[in-house]
Amino acid sequence: MAKGEEVSNKQIILKAHVSGFPKESDMDLKTSTIRLKVPQGSKAVLVKNLYLSCDPYMRSRMKKLDVPGYVPSFTPGSAISGYGVAKVLDSGHPNFKEGEFIWGMTGWEEYSLITAPETLFKIQYTDVPLSYYTGILGMPGMTAYAGFYELCSPKKGEYVFVSAASGAVGQLVGQFAKLMGCYVVGSAGTNDKVDLLKKKFGFDDAFNYKEENNLDAALKRYFPKGIDIYFENVGGKMLDAVLLNMRLHGRIAVCGMISQYNLDQHEGVHNLLRLIAMRIRMEGFLVGDYYHLYPKFLDFIRQYIKEGKIVYVEDSAEGLESGPTALIGLYTGRNVGKQVVVVAHE
Amino acid sequence: MAKGEEVSNKQIILKAHVSGFPKESDMDLKTSTIRLKVPQGSKAVLVKNLYLSCDPYMRSRMKKLDVPGYVPSFTPGSAISGYGVAKVLDSGHPNFKEGEFIWGMTGWEEYSLITAPETLFKIQYTDVPLSYYTGILGMPGMTAYAGFYELCSPKKGEYVFVSAASGAVGQLVGQFAKLMGCYVVGSAGTNDKVDLLKKKFGFDDAFNYKEENNLDAALKRYFPKGIDIYFENVGGKMLDAVLLNMRLHGRIAVCGMISQYNLDQHEGVHNLLRLIAMRIRMEGFLVGDYYHLYPKFLDFIRQYIKEGKIVYVEDSAEGLESGPTALIGLYTGRNVGKQVVVVAHE
Structure with missing residues (x-):
């Protein structure tokens, strides 16, 4: 696809805030469109999402929370968000360039416009599966x-x-x-x-x-x-x-x-x-509160991975469509190892 | 009374381990006798108890506890024990001499033979009410x-x-x-x-x-x-x-x-x-776990007491007989300030 093109964008949305046990039907697959370019003058980053992370804490975002200082609730009707690995397609931010990979907070959708890219981590080492940045390296x-x-x-x-x-x-x-x-x-x-x-x-x-x-x-x-x-x-x-x-x-x-x-x-x-x-x-x-230790952690963990002294198991669900089932599976323990949703293999 | 004399010794005993809310009738006043001299060759200390401390944690000692490392349960039929202030009448231990005052773990009785005097604190400053060593200074x-x-x-x-x-x-x-x-x-x-x-x-x-x-x-x-x-x-x-x-x-x-x-x-x-x-x-x-800080604490608190910057309120019950009522009163909040039982004013 050409840069700047308007393309369809599948998204997982939360229909309404959830109480009790979440069900797949609390979420929906919606298709909207997105222009693959950051707005003129914006410092945003436009990414193609590759791997989405299913994490237990996300349950708290499905309900209406009243805890100040904690991660905010999802907005019903909008794509949910979470940690993920993505490829930069366009960038208005000096720290990020087209073609680079990042991990951090992104949307549960094919493409996301990330308006606060300061919180993203640039992926420097690609000698490991990129999905690892949703888990062991993330x-x-x-x-x-x-x-x-x-x-x-x-x-x-x-x-x-x-x-x-x-x-x-x-x-x-x-x-x-x-x-x-x-x-x-x-x-x-x-x-x-x-x-x-x-x-x-x-x-x-x-x-x-x-x-x-x-x-x-x-x-x-x-x-x-x-x-x-x-x-x-x-x-x-x-x-x-x-x-x-x-x-x-x-x-x-x-x-x-x-x-x-x-x-x-x-x-x-x-x-x-x-x-x-x-x-x-x-x-x-x-x-x-601890991301200042991330560079030190990355050196530490990469060495152990290389030496085979630390191993890692992930459980991959193919396709954004599989997201709701994968996410809810965390709460019944369906996943074996780290649950990842594969949106695209690059 | 003469040193070495055998005298009567009123004691507060626990009749049996208690469940639920403790009652005065769970305890009893018993009179036994004691010889006012430490056994020959022993390193024990024989004291006359002056002030006994009523402390909330004592409730846990009234039941049969199974927590290793925590203070042991009271022995039914024997005098209960707790923090108190006492005067040394006889000593087999080089650190303590007749006539000195101590605070630490003693019995709820008129006179106690303390067989592990290493745990006692010698009272150096007597320019404050001695009962303070059951509370603010203890x-x-x-x-x-x-x-x-x-x-x-x-x-x-x-x-x-x-x-x-x-x-x-x-x-x-x-x-x-x-x-x-x-x-x-x-x-x-x-x-x-x-x-x-x-x-x-x-x-x-x-x-x-x-x-x-x-x-x-x-x-x-x-x-x-x-x-x-x-x-x-x-x-x-x-x-x-x-x-x-x-x-x-x-x-x-x-x-x-x-x-x-x-x-x-x-x-x-x-x-x-x-x-x-x-x-x-x-x-x-x-x-x-913090008694190594006691000398530092004592300097700190005595200074503030002298300057009138820290005040202290205690609630005194007169006579060993009043002990059970005073102790149980902690759990209904009957006491106003630190609850002390006065066994003798020196």
Whole structure:
């Protein structure tokens, strides 16, 4: 297509704000048009979207949120947005040039006009699959890195538990913990994922939480001496059970609470008194506060990937049309590894 | 009485481990005898107890606890123990001499044989009421100091909320926060205590939580811009409401959760997701980890007391017999200020 041409642009839109469990029918595929050129004088960037990232936090954007300072809600009727990898087709911004690849916040559509390109990351290394920038080399990778190294203060020999451990963030946290010389156990929701944790990602052990009717007992089985570090991705009952198993001066990095995102009334957590007896630090974080570490992280992780010391599993859904199913699948644990939607292979 | 004499020794004993709300009848006054001399060759210390400290954490010792590393349960049939101020009558330990005053863990009885005197603090300054060493100059003072300065990282101009604010710890935290230039609001359970907070302790504002049917709305009224620091003494519904009002990068020092101590099933806390959106750090602590700071604290607080910049209110119950009523009164908020039991005035 020629630059400046007006082309059709398929988009995934949210029909209305969602309460309870999201359904595919809460979203719609719409076709609009877009001119493949940034408006005259604008500093925007016009991109072709290649890979879109499905991330648990996106659930919170499907509802009408009232939390100041947090990511804003999606606008019903408009294309939803999220992290993605894209190719620059036209640019009004001096930092970006036609033909370059970027990752960052973009639209769930074939082409996007990004009006705040300052938040985008230019992709310098293309010797890895570009889709990796939705995961291991992008926001989830940075999340695992910041959450584990900056919040958990890990030490060799410590006992680490990771929930939602085969997901984009969890699989990396577990591998970081092994590199640090920790003992690592992960939980996941299918036996295949448990196998993946043990055989592919090198977790010391793993269990299927759906097959445990007493999570406290399960954790006591896997951590007879207790847990030093809990990387929290799920919340609710798992958190309550973990609190009963934390060791003295334990640390909980609160990255996500996916079990709660679809509940209108969140489950109560009953064992917070353990924070006192065990002197536990529990801390929530958002990756956005840590992007200044991204260059350092990128050097770190690329080296380990090259050496084969860190592996990565993604689950690809082909075509923008598959987006709603892929996104909703996160909340039933349908994905195995990082869920990506392939809009175009360049 | 002569040294070495065998004398009668009134004691407060716990009859059996308690579940639910403790009653005076869970304890009993018993009279045994004690010889006012340490056994030959022992490093113990024999003391006459003067002031006994009633502290909320003692509730946890009335039940059969299974938390490793935490203070042990009381032994039914034996005198309960707790912090107190006492006079040394005889000593087998080189650090303590007859006639000296100490504070630390002792028995709820007239005389105690303390077999691990290493944990005791010798009282050097007797230019203040000795009972202060059960509160402002003792464990609660040190708790307020460590919790506020070490965990909360306070900065001038920040918004600080203290629950159970007229208690031994709360009244000090509020005053520390004012000294730091923070805006401080406290909650308490009677209007008299609210008056005390505002008029005596210099809190910027205070409210009676029992008169608020919507704690979230109350906090929004007192903190229209939100809370930077929450000094947590109560837990449960108050914590849930506070979570909805924390500001970005807020800090919660979890000192106690008195609202939960008498419940067999603790209340659920539903708003922990806010930890993520607001990047909140929530940390439990025990004063025992901070006693290395005690000499520094003592210099700090004595200076402020001398200058009249920190005031202190205690609630004295006369006689060991009044102990059970005084202790149980903590859980209904009967005490105004630090609750002390006076066993003897020297």
